[in-house]
Amino acid sequence: MDIRFNLQTERRHQTEIIIGQDVFLNSISKIASYNNDLCFLIVDENVKRLHPDKIEVVKQQFDRLIIGVVPSGEQSKSQSEFDKLIDTALRSGVKRNTPLIAMGGGVTGDLAGYVASSLLRGVPLYHFPTTVLAMVDSSIGGKTGINHVTGKNLIGAFYQPQMIIMDISFLESLPQKEWNCGLGEILKYGCISDFSLFDLIDNVVKEKDSTKLIELIERCARIKVGIVQKDELESGMRAFLNFGHTFAHALESCTNYTRYAHGEAVYIGLIGALYFSKMSNPDLDISRLLGFVSTFKLETLDLVDNVDELIMAMYKDKKVTGNSLKLIALHSWESPELVETNDIQLVKKCWIYALEQAHFNG
Numbered sequence: 050m051d052i053r054f055n056l057q058t059e060r061r062h063q064t065e066i067i068i069g070q071d072v073f074l075n076s077i078s079k080i081a082s083y084n085n086d087l088c089f090l091i092v093d094e095n096v097k098r099l100h101p102d103k104i105e106v107v108k109q110q111f112d113r114l115i116i117g118v119v120p121s122g123e124q125s126k127s128q129s130e131f132d133k134l135i136d137t138a139l140r141s142g143v144k145r146n147t148p149l150i151a152m153g154g155g156v157t158g159d160l161a162g163y164v165a166s167s168l169l170r171g172v173p174l175y176h177f178p179t180t181v182l183a184m185v186d187s188s189i190g191g192k193t194g195i196n197h198v199t200g201k202n203l204i205g206a207f208y209q210p211q212m213i214i215m216d217i218s219f220l221e222s223l224p225q226k227e228w229n230c231g232l233g234e235i236l237k238y239g240c241i242s243d244f245s246l247f248d249l250i251d252n253v254v255k256e257k258d259s260t261k262l263i264e265l266i267e268r269c270a271r272i273k274v275g276i277v278q279k280d281e282l283e284s285g286m287r288a289f290l291n292f293g294h295t296f297a298h299a300l301e302s303c304t305n306y307t308r309y310a311h312g313e314a315v316y317i318g319l320i321g322a323l324y325f326s327k328m329s330n331p332d333l334d335i336s337r338l339l340g341f342v343s344t345f346k347l348e349t350l351d352l353v354d355n356v357d358e359l360i361m362a363m364y365k366d367k368k369v370t371g372n373s374l375k376l377i378a379l380h381s382w383e384s385p386e387l388v389e390t391n392d393i394q395l396v397k398k399c400w401i402y403a404l405e406q407a408h409f410n411g
């Protein structure tokens with residue numbers, strides 16, 4: 050049975066979210082029932098190659114299908130890929146009511162979402178996330194955008210999709226490293242909002258049972274929906290979703306975005322942020338998070354020598370004001386708070402702890 054619920058934002062937009070196994074065909078026919086003349090499909094190159102049956106389904110439902118293929122990787126969130134897609138769409142006669150389908154991970158979703166927001170001042174957007182990270186996080190909440198040479202996600206818009214369809218059959222082709230990327234964000238939800246998720250995560254990691262996987266995706270998606278509904282434009286509590294991310298972004302930037310996938314950096318960042326929280330709340334037991342070291346299998350010890358550089362990178366984060374670092378910390382499990390700190394020695398300790406604990410001695 051598939052799961053359905055809505056995201057309702059202040060600006061009165063309603064997004065329907067559907068989660069299940071094999072919900073693809075019905076959702077595509079529903080979209081085509083609104084307008085089946087023309088469809089603009091923006092699809093990740095690997096997804097196009099690995100799921101030709103799904104592309105065929107879309108082809109069959111519309112009179113005409115234009116396909117924009119997004120090369121795999123973060124570098125596709127660029128002005129040049131954006132321009133190419135806009136050019137393809139306009140030359141093919143896209144109209145204000147032409148559905149735009151985004152099929153891929155967070156890179157495709159962010160790029161396609163921004164294209165949808167800009168084309169003719171907005172065409173209807175339908176997300177079909179194909180990675181765990183995109184299902185539990187990036188497809189929900191309307192943040193779209195591309196990167197600039199001076200930083201990530203600096204150009205973009207808030208633009209809510211009409212529907213988000215999470216068909217877990219896409220995940221059958223997902224490499225283990227990409228599962229781990231999603232796991233980083235799922236563990237974050239466990240920390241900031243629902244500690245009982247940790248047991249469910251254990252089950253899903255061990256058994257890959259589809260019913261439990263759907264439950265896990267649903268529970269994470271509902272957490273994100275709950276936060277976005279209260280703070281669509283990130284003026285307050287939506288920042289809690291950045292728990293561990295100031296550490297993670299610094300790590301990604303110091304390792305040139307090549308050594309760790311985002312979710313792996315998030316995992317290390319979560320350990321750092323929890324240690325930071327523990328300094329004010331000694332009762333916080335971090336061991337539950339450390340149980341996933343053998344799932345991530347990361348090498349981190351050599352970076353202990355680069356802690357000063359990592360701290361400098363934290364200061365370049367968008368969330369720095371004056372000399373203070375703004376970090377999300379846990380008052381207790383499920384209870385995040387925004388904390389400002391000038392205590393560099395403490396931040397240093399957090400890095401050393403995180404890098405030593407996240408290292409896998411396999």
Ligand SMILES: NC(=O)c1ccc[n+]([C@@H]2O[C@H](COP(=O)([O-])OP(=O)(O)OC[C@H]3O[C@@H](n4cnc5c(N)ncnc54)[C@H](O)[C@@H]3O)[C@@H](O)[C@H]2O)c1
Pocket residue numbers: 093094095096099121122123126153154155156157159179180182183186187188189190191192193202219220221222223224227230311
């Ligand atoms: N908009 C938001 O709120 C938000 C939130 C979090 C992250 N993000 C963004 O999301 C992006 C990361 O997303 P991601 O982790 O999904 O990365 P991604 O889109 O790069 O996908 C990861 C890899 O998996 C491949 N892939 C995708 N689906 C597949 C499938 N079903 N089978 C096999 N391979 C598949 C892709 O080709 C790619 O190589 C970043 O750019 C980040 O900034 C956005």
